[in-house]
Amino acid sequence: MTEEYxxxxxxxxxxxxxxxxxxxKMACVKIVTPELYDKEGYPVDGGLMxxxxxxxxxxxxxxxxxxxxxxxxxxxxxxxxxxxxxxxxYARSILTFLKYTCRExxxxxxxxxxxxxxxxxxxxxxxxxxxxxxYKVKLEKPNTYVENDxxxxxxxxxxxxxxxxxxxxxxxxxxxxxARPEHMVLTLLPIPPVTVRPSITLESGERSExxxxxxxxxxxRINQRLFENINAGxxxxxxxxxxxxxxxxxxxxxxxxxxxxxxARHRSGQPLxxxxxxxxxxxxxxxYNLAGKRVNYAAxxxxxxxxxxxxxxxxxxxxxxxxxxxxxxxxxxxxEWLKKLISNGxxxxxxxxxxxxxxxxxxxxxxxxxxxxxxxLVPGCIVERHLIDGDVCVFNRQPSLxxxxxxxxxxRVLPGRSFRLNPGVCTPYNADFDxxxxxxxxxxxxxxxxxxxxxxxxxSHIITPKNGFNVIxxxxxxxxxxxxxxxxxxxxxxxxxxxxxxxxxxxxxxNKTKEVDGKDVxxxxxxxxxxxxxxxxDGRIVKIERGKLVEGIxxxxxxxxxxxxxxxxxxxxxxxxxxxxxxxxxFRLGIAVLLxxxxxxxxxxxxxxxxxxxxxxxxxxxxxxxxxxxxQQYRDGKLxxxxxxxxxxxxxxxxxxxxxxxxxxxxxxxxxxxxEQNSTILMAKSGATGNILNVAQMxxxxxxxxxxxGRIRNGxxxxxxxxFEKGSLSPSAKGFVYGGYRKxxxxxxxxxxxxxxxxxxxxxxxxxxxxxxLYRRLSNALQDLKIEYDHTVRDANGNVIQFKYGDDGIDxxxxxxxxINVLKIVKEVKTYG
Amino acid sequence: xxxKIVYKFDVKTHVLVPKHIKLKKEEISEILQHYNIKKxxxxxxxxxxxxxxxxxxxxxxVIKIIRKSPTVGETFFYRVVV
Numbered sequence: 001m002t003e004e005y006x007x008x009x010x011x012x013x014x015x016x017x018x019x020x021x022x023x024x025k026m027a028c029v030k031i032v033t034p035e036l037y038d039k040e041g042y043p044v045d046g047g048l049m050x051x052x053x054x055x056x057x058x059x060x061x062x063x064x065x066x067x068x069x070x071x072x073x074x075x076x077x078x079x080x081x082x083x084x085x086x087x088x089x090y091a092r093s094i095l096t097f098l099k100y101t102c103r104e105x106x107x108x109x110x111x112x113x114x115x116x117x118x119x120x121x122x123x124x125x126x127x128x129x130x131x132x133x134x135y136k137v138k139l140e141k142p143n144t145y146v147e148n149d150x151x152x153x154x155x156x157x158x159x160x161x162x163x164x165x166x167x168x169x170x171x172x173x174x175x176x177x178x179a180r181p182e183h184m185v186l187t188l189l190p191i192p193p194v195t196v197r198p199s200i201t202l203e204s205g206e207r208s209e210x211x212x213x214x215x216x217x218x219x220x221r222i223n224q225r226l227f228e229n230i231n232a233g234x235x236x237x238x239x240x241x242x243x244x245x246x247x248x249x250x251x252x253x254x255x256x257x258x259x260x261x262x263x264a265r266h267r268s269g270q271p272l273x274x275x276x277x278x279x280x281x282x283x284x285x286x287x288y289n290l291a292g293k294r295v296n297y298a299a300x301x302x303x304x305x306x307x308x309x310x311x312x313x314x315x316x317x318x319x320x321x322x323x324x325x326x327x328x329x330x331x332x333x334x335x336e337w338l339k340k341l342i343s344n345g346x347x348x349x350x351x352x353x354x355x356x357x358x359x360x361x362x363x364x365x366x367x368x369x370x371x372x373x374x375x376x377l378v379p380g381c382i383v384e385r386h387l388i389d390g391d392v393c394v395f396n397r398q399p400s401l402x403x404x405x406x407x408x409x410x411x412r413v414l415p416g417r418s419f420r421l422n423p424g425v426c427t428p429y430n431a432d433f434d435x436x437x438x439x440x441x442x443x444x445x446x447x448x449x450x451x452x453x454x455x456x457x458x459x460s461h462i463i464t465p466k467n468g469f470n471v472i473x474x475x476x477x478x479x480x481x482x483x484x485x486x487x488x489x490x491x492x493x494x495x496x497x498x499x500x501x502x503x504x505x506x507x508x509x510x511n512k513t514k515e516v517d518g519k520d521v522x523x524x525x526x527x528x529x530x531x532x533x534x535x536x537x538d539g540r541i542v543k544i545e546r547g548k549l550v551e552g553i554x555x556x557x558x559x560x561x562x563x564x565x566x567x568x569x570x571x572x573x574x575x576x577x578x579x580x581x582x583x584x585x586x587f588r589l590g591i592a593v594l595l596x597x598x599x600x601x602x603x604x605x606x607x608x609x610x611x612x613x614x615x616x617x618x619x620x621x622x623x624x625x626x627x628x629x630x631x632q633q634y635r636d637g638k639l640x641x642x643x644x645x646x647x648x649x650x651x652x653x654x655x656x657x658x659x660x661x662x663x664x665x666x667x668x669x670x671x672x673x674x675x676e677q678n679s680t681i682l683m684a685k686s687g688a689t690g691n692i693l694n695v696a697q698m699x700x701x702x703x704x705x706x707x708x709x710g711r712i713r714n715g716x717x718x719x720x721x722x723x724f725e726k727g728s729l730s731p732s733a734k735g736f737v738y739g740g741y742r743k744x745x746x747x748x749x750x751x752x753x754x755x756x757x758x759x760x761x762x763x764x765x766x767x768x769x770x771x772x773x774l775y776r777r778l779s780n781a782l783q784d785l786k787i788e789y790d791h792t793v794r795d796a797n798g799n800v801i802q803f804k805y806g807d808d809g810i811d812x813x814x815x816x817x818x819x820i821n822v823l824k825i826v827k828e829v830k831t832y833g
Numbered sequence: 834x835x836x837k838i839v840y841k842f843d844v845k846t847h848v849l850v851p852k853h854i855k856l857k858k859e860e861i862s863e864i865l866q867h868y869n870i871k872k873x874x875x876x877x878x879x880x881x882x883x884x885x886x887x888x889x890x891x892x893x894x895v896i897k898i899i900r901k902s903p904t905v906g907e908t909f910f911y912r913v914v915v
Contacts, residue, residue: 792868799874803910807902818904 016178023188027078028052028064031191034221036209048216053077054193074193079219081187081250082226083243084154086143088251088258089276090184095139097161097181100172103147104132106163108171115171142260143247154247158185186250191216211272212253215264219249297324297442303397304433306420307591310584311472312458314395314409315420316387316440318349321413324442325353325384326391330377338383342374349386349413356382387411387442392449394441394456395421397429401775404428404464404471408456424478424587425458427561428471459580462571465813470568473561474587476688477599481590482522483686484597486554488676489518496521499596503588519549525585527574531831534558534565537687542566556687559586563817605680606699606742612673616666616700620738623662624731627655631729651729652710659736663703667696674699702737702745705756711735712752721748844883851900855888856911861895864911878912890914 032046043049051063054074062072086094100109104127111128126133135148145152152160161182169176197210209217226242252264255276263271279285299320306315330338344351345365355363355373358380363373377383387393391411400406407428414420419438426432443449464471474482491499496516500508508524510516523544532544535557542552544566558566571579608616633639634651641650671692674681680698684690697703705712712735718726724733732738735752739745745753784796791809793802805811812818844850856864865872878885878896885896891914898910 790868794874797874798870800868800870800876800911803868804908806904807908808904810904 014178016175017180017183018190019180019183020188023076023078023190026076027190028075029077031077031079031216031220032224034217034224036213036217037207041207048191048213048220049194049199050077053191054195056194056198072195074195076193077191079189079191079223081189081246082223082230083239083246084158084185084187085243085247085250086154086157087184087186088143088254091139091143094157094161094181094184095137095145097164097172098137098145098147098152098157101160101164101168102127102130102132103134103160105130106160106165106168108168109134142258143251154185158182158187161185189219189250211266211274214266215249215253215272215274218264219246219253222246222249295441297444299324299440300437302418303421303431303436303438304416304418305423305426306414307423307478307588309412309420309422310410311422311424311580311587312409313412313422314393314440315412315414315416316393317417317419318413318415319417320440321387321411322346322349322351323353324387324440326387326442327356327382327444328385330379330381330383332379335377335379338385339374339377341383341385342377343370345370350388352383352385354384356384387413389413392443392452394443394452395419395438396441397431397436397438399772401430401779402428404461405430406456407458407461408452409458422584422587424472424475424583427475428461428464457576459576462576462580462583463568463813467817468812468815469563469817470571471561472583473564473567474556474559474583474590475561477594478587478590479556479560479686479688480599480683481593482554482559482586483688484599484682485518485589485593486522486549486552487518489521489593489597491516491518491521495596496524499589499592500524503585503592505585522554522589523548525582525589527578527582530570530573532566532569534569537685555685560687568816599679601679601683603742605674605678606695606740608670608699609673612669613700615669619662619665619669620701623658626658627731630654630658634729655729655731655734656704656706656711659704659731663693663696663701666700666703667692670696670699696740698741700740702740702749702753704731705735705737705752707735707756707759712755721751723748845887850884851898853884853888854897854899855885855890856895856897860897864895872913875911875913877915880914885914 029050029052030046031048031050033044035044035047036049037047038044043051051060052075054064054072055062055067055069058069061068062075064075065072067073101107102109107127107129109127114128137145137147137152140146145157161180161184164181166176169181174181192212197212197216199207199209199213202208222242222245226239226246229239229242248261249264251258251261252272253274256263256272256274257277264274265271277284282288299316301317301320309315328334328338338352341350341352342355342365345367346353352365355365355377357363357376358378363369365373389410389412393409393411394406395409396406398405405428407425409421412420419440421429421431421438429438431438443452458472462470462472493510493512493514493516496510499521500510505525509528510524511520526544526547526549528547530544530547532542534542534552536542536553537555537557540552542554542558543550554566556564558564567579567583570582574582630639630651634647639647639651641647642653645653671681674695676682680690680695681692684692684695707713712720714720716722719728720733720735724730728734732748735755737745737749737753739749785793785801786795787805788794791804792800793805794800806818810818810820845853861872872893872895875895880890880892888896890896894914896912896914898912900908900910902908
């Protein structure tokens with residue numbers, strides 16, 4: 001179907017070299033003077049801004065094609081170079097031509113017989129065709145060729161290249177039809193049209209020329225001087241000097257970032273941006289202009305959290321809402337409303353900024369134009385009105401590594417100057433609020449809005465295509481709150497009703513008893529026909545029957561991010577729109593519970609009773625003893641080495657094992673003794689944040705500090721710090737931290753702790769850009785891969801990459817961690833039919 | 834002068850080298866038809882690849898590779914000799 005719209009199809013592309021004849025043929029003017037404008041400010045004939053090179057001023061017509069500003073594509077000029085110069089981009093190619101051809105007869109330095117036998121080329125010696133002795137040609141960077149310590153001038157180089165026959169050129173891998181080697185030495189320079197290097201008129205009326213024009217001016221100036229000197233018969237040295245200068249200018253015209261060539265600079269000192277710099281790297285034409293597009297109707301500001309708005313909403317500042325607009329077509333149904341918006345104008349909220357009339361003219365709404373616009377408003381006009389609640393937008397945080405990095409939200413206009421987002425969507429965006437900024441786009445057509453709403457809404461992206469788990473779920477307080485509620489809370493009926501109403505639930509069922517169990521409050525959110533059986537984090541069963549939580553405690557395993565089983569069950573049954581609504585309610589309920597009960601964490605959370613401290617000390621002494629024994633064994637030479645390790649490595653490994661087990665044992669005793677109601681433990685147990693180990697590190701001991709997979713290595717001779725005995729292998733001398741964060745660390749312990757801290761800081765700082773680049777390369781390589789209907793993975797050309805996606809053809813998006821639970825499906829089908 | 838000793842190592846005996854089989858003409862056309870592709874769209878293997886050294890293959894032959902897969906245990910892969 002698309003075929004009929006193809007106007008012209010590119011059959012093939014050839015890349016070749018521009019020769020002098022072609023340069024002359026495509027040129028429309030010869031450039032002879034470095035002057036740009038005459039006294040009246042009119043372009044000089046034969047200057048770099050010659051009117052025949054195209055138009056850059058509106059209103060003027062091109063002297064060559066008679067086209068107006070946007071019609072005339074611009075035309076090339078050319079310039080005679082007084083002496084030939086090397087094209088720097090071909091310096092290496094020229095070297096190969098010089099190297100592999102005879103300096104006398106210009107044949108490729110290989111005999112016909114050897115060629116037939118497909119023998120490889122050998123350097124040096126004599127020419128197999130004319131017996132002439134060959135010398136080694138070297139490229140003295142950047143652009144001089146030296147043969148046998150004699151410099152070859154570009155004229156000589158060109159002469160040699162000219163003599164190479166077409167057959168030999170082809171033998172060296174170049175098609176002579178499109179590229180003759182001598183074209184790599186320039187005798188003519190094509191002058192790009194002015195449209196390529198437009199001059200800018202500054203506010204002061206002064207003209208500022210493009211970098212390329214400056215560079216070309218240099219070339220023309222030196223070229224003229226060279227011509228004059230040659231004609232006047234100046235001494236060879238002066239000509240050579242000027243020639244070198246011309247070579248320098250032509251070189252930097254092509255590439256201003258060549259090593260050994262000082263970059264040409266502006267008077268201000270900043271390097272000129274010449275041809276190569278226009279194309280190359282991140283700011284170049286490909287990555288900046290072709291692969292990256294700039295847009296209007298976008299906003300960017302700092303983000304901050306707001307748990308009270310919905311997951312699929314985004315709070316935007318009023319000032320942004322009054323700047324960004326939605327085009328609204330005037331119909332007979334909305335004329336009144338839009339007229340009100342227009343009379344509000346751009347300054348008063350819920351106004352409009354522009355009106356586009358039926359014939360496509362864009363008019364700004366101002367105090368002067370308002371009345372006229374209002375009277376002219378007819379159906380068919382388009383009003384660009386301010387954003388209002390419920391408008392569609394696309395929200396994004398870089399780096400966009402994910403499809404979840406760009407999602408569609410509904411707008412909520414809020415006071416303040418930051419974007420507000422529900423903390424639950426931090427995970428898919430990988431955002432936090434330490435100063436992160438995000439971008440927002442407003443789709444401008446019905447099609448774009450529909451596409452965003454159907455494909456990109458937050459609720460459509462809760463299940464990640466990575467493994468089929470949910471990326472959005474309850475986090476932090478929301479988990480702790482629901483955990484507390486379903487574990488040991490019991491509310492009075494009034495409290496329960498208030499709590500539910502405060503999170504926006506107006507219709508619910510609660511037992512008509514005075515006391516309401518926390519589980520029943522939780523159940524009030526669930527649909528009445530919902531059944532669910534799952535497990536909590538500790539493996540106990542969580543059972544929901546007919547929308548009532550009858551057994552179990554809600555925690556991270558059921559409502560958390562990444563494999564929250566309850567969330568996915570709700571999704572599967574009720575779909576994304578109801579699902580996200582329920583999830584939002586769960587989230588707000590958790591927070592409401594903590595608001596009601598109060599929740600804090602304090603120093604006293606890490607209080608340990610005397611006997612537990614004693615127990616931990618005993619454990620520590622035991623392990624120390626064991627480590628001492630190991631060290632003694634090693635000193636006595638009785639320690640057997642493990643396979644693949646030296647005795648020293650064996651000792652280190654065994655000590656590390658013992659010390660790590662100590663930390664775990666201490667963690668266990670701490671965990672056993674700290675009461676259920678302890679806030680810190682509560683957070684760890686519910687899976688909200690932290691783990692038992694963190695508690696143990698605060699209350700008891702920080703444990704062994706590991707640096708590059710082992711204990712702290714010696715920095716002084718025979719010891720880690722000068723306070724320890726030489727050769728000491730004891731835990732404390734090798735970075736074991738007995739103290740906990742609460743009690744404090746001894747000076748040496750503090751130092752070891754700082755060591756590992758700095759190491760991990762450096763590690764993250766260095767790893768992020770490296771892995772970012774690896775990811776960029778990977779995603780660029782895989783960007784056109786697609787799973788076809790026959791389950792094969794293919795690239796854009798239909799080449800098979802994999803015969804069955806993942807060998808098993810499973811769509812991981814619809815699986816659970818890459819697996820499909822057939823038993824579960826069978827059960828579901830049996831129950832629900 | 835040090836004499837160069839050539840150790841001949843049969844890669845096919847290595848655990849990480851899967852089994853390579855040369856396919857018959859009918860089998861090739863069957864595969865190409867099944868996937869509705871041209872031979873050039875198949876993944877490639879070099880004629881000099883040590884794993885197919887002893888199969889006496891020509892350019893254009895198709896090699897079936899029986900691999901172990903972490904997802905399904907055993908899978909097939911096809912490569913055209915270039």
